[in-house]
Amino acid sequence: MHSEISIIALFVQASILVKLVMLILLSMSVMSWAMMLNRRKVLNNSQASAKRFENRFWSGGDLNKLYQECGARSESLVGMELIFHSGFKEYVRMLKGNQRTPDAVMESTYRSMRVTLSRELEVLENQLPMLATIGSISPYIGLFGTVWGIMSAFVALGDVQQATLSMVAPGIAEALIATAMGLFAAIPAVIAYNRFSTKITKLENLYANFMDEFYGILHRQVYNQTRSES
Template sequence: MNSELTILDLFLQASLLVKLVMLILLGMSIASWAMIIKRSQVLNSAERNAAQFEDRFWSGIDLSQLYQEVQQRKDELTGSERIFYSGFKEFARLHHSNGRVPEAVMEGTGRAMRVSLSKEVDELETNLPFLATVGSISPYIGLFGTVWGIMTAFIALGAVKQATLAMVAPGIAEALVATAMGLFAAIPAVMFYNRLTNKVTKLEHTYVTFMEEFSSILHRQAFAANQE
């Protein structure tokens, strides 16, 4: 009979504390998968948007025209588009008011783009610390449930005169389910945390490279206008 116990049976027969541990781990696992799916969609979209915008940027279009196009949807900008918009906007403002000092123009432009870059990276990293936390603590939470369940099983076993393996096996089995659930929550969280963090790093590198290339273009324009 006991050999036919399912995971649901083991859960129902577990002590209240072990049930609570299992429910916590189940909730953490569900939340992790929700965040993994959401972050994967966001990062994949960010990669596509960055590639599309850079294709448009390097297509030979006039930067003022590109700025006008981007400005029309300024509330929806992300990634390289936001960096371009903030940089060109600040460059135009400073160049108009302080064009004879190109160093000051470029310093202000670079500062504006770095602020946008920082905001973009922060948004890309949203929820990733939670995945790291789940990956770190889930095994320990599961182990706590296992230790508690085994301890409870042996205490109950000590109260009988004739102990058998059949009497203690279900209690140990239900306790071990907590460890299994801890690993079930932790392993995907760690795997996708590493994968998504790597994607964020690549996107950040893409943004930084674009920012440097764009700065070089604006630098030439600023000094060329100053020499005229």
């Protein structure tokens, strides 16, 4: 004969503190899965948007027309499109201003794109610190519940004359569920954090490479325009 493990039964029989630990871990697990689904959607959308815009940018079309198209939906721009729009907007603003030296124009343009890049990375990295926190502390929270449960089980043995394994086993089993739940919350969070961090790094490199290439195009354009005017 063998008895089947029932997590619900073990939860019901556990002490108040161990129950609280289990509920905290369950909440952290649900929270981490919600964040994972959200980050997955955001990163996939960012990758698809970058690919579409990159194909559009390098298709050989007029940059002024592309800038106007982006400006018409400026509220919905993300990632590479937003970097392009902010850079070209600053480039046009500087050319129309009093300060038209090529170095000043390009410095201001590059700074505008760099600020936009940093803000976009902040959006992509949102919720990742929380995932990392859940992945790192969940096992320790579960271990705390396990230690407390085992300690309570052994303390209870002091009230009986003759201790047996059957008396202490249920209490230990209840306590070990806390460790299992801690690992259940931590492992997916750690895997997701590493996966998302890799995707963000790739997107950052993609954005940075585009920014440098776009900067080179504007740099040649502004110097050619300066020569033609002089």
